Amino acid sequence: MKRVLVILMVAVMLAFAASAMAGDGSLEKVKQAGQLVIGLDDTFAPMGFRQDDGTLVGFDVDAAEEVGKRMGIKIVWQPTEWSGVVHSLNAKKFDCIWNGMTITPEREKAVSFSKPYIMDGQIAVITMGNKAIKGQSDLGGKIVGVQKGSPALEAAKSIKPAAKEIREYDTNVKALLDLEAGRLDSVVVDSIAGRYSMAQRPGKYVALPGYITNEAFGIAFRKDDKSLQAEVQKTIDAMIADGTMGKISRKWFGEDVTDPAKW
Structure with a gap:
């Protein structure tokens, strides 16, 4: 009897959770609009960037377009200043951020992330032929550049000597x-x-050995938009399972960097 009651309670809780998720209206709103609006920095090659003719291409672009096709909706890309991208998401200027966005504890306070779909990390790049800098420790006392609003800033601050x-x-x-x-x-x-x-630009740059940090990429949603996030995640999971994400990855990176088993 107790076992039956436990099973019933679990079933009720799951049903309640599913109902609450469906009740947030985010997925229904996207379906009614017939489009998913995605915020991105359109200079972030190879995740999302412009070709010379202005066409938007990249790994994230291909992956999102496939998600849109499977969900039966159009993908609309909204370029935005990266330093304010989270604020713009929560101001409802777009439905999600899909642009090689690193999952960080600070960002998780403001948005809800999908499961990681790529594992990345910060590296230090120098010009080819630079004999004075051979490793990260040689960056002490040097001038280092980073993209504003990106995890590169904290990574650069962590380098010792400073x-x-x-x-x-x-x-x-x-x-x-x-x-x-x-x-x-x-x-x-x-x-x-x-x-x-x-x-x-072959022959111009070289990466110093090793990673400064290890980071996971995720898709960011507003915290209340649980039904939309769940549907996008379900679609991505199917794409990983049937090899579609791996195929897109090999197109852009020459190997499958979307397989969690290799992380």
């Missing part, structure tokens, strides 16, 4: 151009973006 100066830039592209011009000694950037930039 950098002489940390300069913040609107985009990683601007920071790397200043590095190439000799105005910086190094740029701290997430591995995926940094290595993609290095591949685009």
